[in-house]
Amino acid sequence: MEVQTRRNRTALIQDQENIYANKKVVVVPSKRQGLTVRGALGELNTNIQLNREVNIGKVAVTAAEYEKKASINRNAVNKSHVQSKIDTGLAAKNIVQPSSRPPLRREESTAGLAARAVVRTRAALKDTQAKPNELKESINLLLQTKKNEVKKTTKLPTLKENKEKKRLPKPILKESTGKLGKLKISENTDSCEKLQKDILSEVTNVNTPELPDDIEDIDASDYNSPLLMSIYIKDIYYYLTQLEEKYPIEEDYLKFQTVITGKMRATLIDWLVEVQRQFKLVLETFHLTVGIIDRYLQVVPNVQRNQLQLVGVTAMFIASKYEEIYAPDVGDFVYVTDNAYTKADIFQCEKDIITKLGFCFARPIPLSFLRRFVKAARGTSKNHHLAKYFVDLCLVEYSMAHYHPSHLAASAICLSLYLLSGKPLSEVWSPTLSFYSGYSLENIEPVMRKIAQIVINVEKSKHKAVYNKYTDPTLAKVSTLPQLKGEAIFELANSESLT
Incomplete structure (x- = not known):
């Protein structure tokens, strides 16, 4: 019904425009001071000075016709109402229906848009005034449905349900808690420190020498830092000195080798320095690599010349997995040897080194x-x-x-x-x-x-x-x-x- 009303009103306006266009009456609009209209195409000024008498021919006649149509439309519509609708931004956009008429001038197109917007607004107001009860009923129905949905989704447990939940039996442990009691640790700090010292002395047999009075305690300022381990650091270093005596490198240990010499060893380690730099490995990895090579060559005699480089890259492969956060892949070590060895060769050499060293890389x-x-x-x-x-x-x-x-x-x-x-x-x-x-x-x-x-x-x-x-x-x-x-x-x- 609303659409039909709009069409009728639009047709009526078009008929009126056609009637006035056929009469070809030249109407000169009067000047109004300070009257401006802001439309979809920008700000327009109605204070247009028309000097139509100077123009001749078809241009003058056509301009007069368009001015006549614009003035008629402005007189037919309540200007204050149109002005308020446009200023508040309620004027509809893109409502011009496609037609076979020639394109209008700027003043005329804006006036037509405003007039059609006013017609539609009035029709909508009449419809809403005619059916107030229907709108109220629809609004009430919508609110009622939303309330029902909220009740369904946010239903809280009743007091009776809460009591039933409290009466539920507690879960029973499948295993006895006798063993758990042994895990309790005494809150007494002195007893904890005594227990730690007893365990450390039993495991490592460490007897750390006491600090003399004339010697500075270099760990005194580190007691608040757990990363520096100031409580155990003296015992740790004393234990490391025991380990280096436990895993010594003998003087001139290559005398048991028939092929490998000291110069060949120096050439290998000098090349491993370059490998360490190329892979950006930490210095600990390089030091541990040299220690593994020396220990292996000391234990295994008769290492051949073509196996020495394999022992070197495998030792660095093991050390990198021991020290690095992101160790290089075995394929990287194959690449640095210019594919002289395969991955299977490195894996086999790794097993041999680990076995010969007793799975121990604790030498400091x-x-x-x-x-x-x-x-x-x-x-x-x-x-x-x-x-x-x-x-x-x-x-x-x-x-x-x-x-x-x-x-x-x-x-x-x-x-x-x-x-x-x-x-x-x-x-x-x-x-x-x-x-x-x-x-x-x-x-x-x-x-x-x-x-x-x-x-x-x-x-x-x-x-x-x-x-x-x-x-x-x-x-x-x-x-x-x-x-x-x-x-x-x-x-x-x-x-x-x-x-």
């Missing part, structure tokens, strides 16, 4: 001791990097393989402190360092002289992977320091005894 590495000694010396990061450089050079050198990791670390940090500080060795190697390392200056002095000789001759050596590695700015370029070519290191290398 020099880097673990080095960190402890740098802390005891209150050294800088530069001291630490230089000491790591010395240790890595020693790992490549076959003549240094039989020294304990702690012995190499103590000698390296002492030499680093001596070269960078310029102080005498007696002042550099303090009683605190001697206590925490377990070595006196007389113990580490021969190793320091050997390290100094290796550093001086590194530029003449064929194995320069470690030297090139420590030219990196992230490692403070310690291999290029001027102190490594100064008088102090030459005197140390050429002297027989410093004490």
